[in-house]
Amino acid sequence: MKIVMPVSNNSPDALIDDRFGRCPYFAIHDTESGKTTFVANDVQESGSGVNAASNVLKFSPDAVITLTIGPKAFRVIKTSGTKIYEGVKGNIKQNIELLTRGELKEINAPNN
Amino acid sequence: MIIAVASGKGGTGKTTVATNLAYYRARDEKVFFMDLDVEEPNAAVFLKPEIEEEYPAVKKVPQIDEEKCKNCGKCARACAFNALAAALDKILVFPEMCHSCGLCSKVCPFDAIREIDYEIGKVFRGNSSGQILFYEGKLNIGETSTPEVISAVKKNIVPGHLTVLDAPPGASCSVMETLEEVDFCLLVAEPTPFGLSDLKLMVELMKEMSIPSGIIINQWQEENLIIDRFAEEKNLPVLLRIPFDRRIAHAYSKGELFSETIEDYQNIFEPVVPGIKELIKK
Numbered sequence: 454m455k456i457v458m459p460v461s462n463n464s465p466d467a468l469i470d471d472r473f474g475r476c477p478y479f480a481i482h483d484t485e486s487g488k489t490t491f492v493a494n495d496v497q498e499s500g501s502g503v504n505a506a507s508n509v510l511k512f513s514p515d516a517v518i519t520l521t522i523g524p525k526a527f528r529v530i531k532t533s534g535t536k537i538y539e540g541v542k543g544n545i546k547q548n549i550e551l552l553t554r555g556e557l558k559e560i561n562a563p564n565n
Numbered sequence: 566m567i568i569a570v571a572s573g574k575g576g577t578g579k580t581t582v583a584t585n586l587a588y589y590r591a592r593d594e595k596v597f598f599m600d601l602d603v604e605e606p607n608a609a610v611f612l613k614p615e616i617e618e619e620y621p622a623v624k625k626v627p628q629i630d631e632e633k634c635k636n637c638g639k640c641a642r643a644c645a646f647n648a649l650a651a652a653l654d655k656i657l658v659f660p661e662m663c664h665s666c667g668l669c670s671k672v673c674p675f676d677a678i679r680e681i682d683y684e685i686g687k688v689f690r691g692n693s694s695g696q697i698l699f700y701e702g703k704l705n706i707g708e709t710s711t712p713e714v715i716s717a718v719k720k721n722i723v724p725g726h727l728t729v730l731d732a733p734p735g736a737s738c739s740v741m742e743t744l745e746e747v748d749f750c751l752l753v754a755e756p757t758p759f760g761l762s763d764l765k766l767m768v769e770l771m772k773e774m775s776i777p778s779g780i781i782i783n784q785w786q787e788e789n790l791i792i793d794r795f796a797e798e799k800n801l802p803v804l805l806r807i808p809f810d811r812r813i814a815h816a817y818s819k820g821e822l823f824s825e826t827i828e829d830y831q832n833i834f835e836p837v838v839p840g841i842k843e844l845i846k847k
Binding site for chain 1: 655
């Protein structure tokens, strides 16, 4: 399973970022290989959420974990049917563990 | 003559000045009044117009013909404002982000984009006491295309009539849209450090746009001459000083024109238009 989340930097112990569209990096974690890769977020002056969401879809994720997500980014991600989960403040590993244990709530409407 | 009433800072008395000035001038001539503070128009509270017509203010936005669209994503990549997003199997349009530049329809290789009208706000037309032709722009909730609504209202300007434009606060796009093609700008300032700081920004903007301007000091007090001193230093004309008077605040809080309901102030706006004419001549 491929999981994408906004993170504060590109190190394995990075924390999940408060923002979706304007986070510095996205972490892409593959649960099968256990590997995490990082992609810098191409932050825009206008429409960062839309842009970030369409870039995230290019990784074909099975799930997105985020603390917050706005209405436009939500709409873009949802066209693919990808599930979005509300993460907890903490690092990548903690959030992946909670998700795989089924302990993260799905976000069914934009929350930011 | 088109006179804009602006201020860098909000809450300095733009609407108070604009409505009372229009009311005073309407004794002698037909006055066009336009509330261009379209994010929060409130001049109607004071002028109490009878609204006779309302119509939508629109902008052009892309519409995707899904039959023709091959989801190549060229339009989304071209859009500088991310108003289009290439999702997995379709292009999504976010009309509220669109600046109506039309680039998307130009770059589409499949001729799948046409531009359609999209409502961003409303224009209201009415009249107040027969002598004031009243217009108001109102931006729809969730929309951000403030200048386009302002421009839709300004299309009603008829050259040759005294026109008072109540500008939005600040010194950004929406204020600049308001100031396009005006003959004069009244800068309403309150004597506070904040008021002075934002007045300075407006004075810069006047220079940048080459608009003749004069200052109206609101809530003026003899013991606080912070704006007077700045005006003197920069050689800027002060056209009027509205005193700090509790009765004015009281009239405002009741939605009254203070120059109508407080006898002492009935003619306070008399020097403004002659003063403007004098300054324009120079």
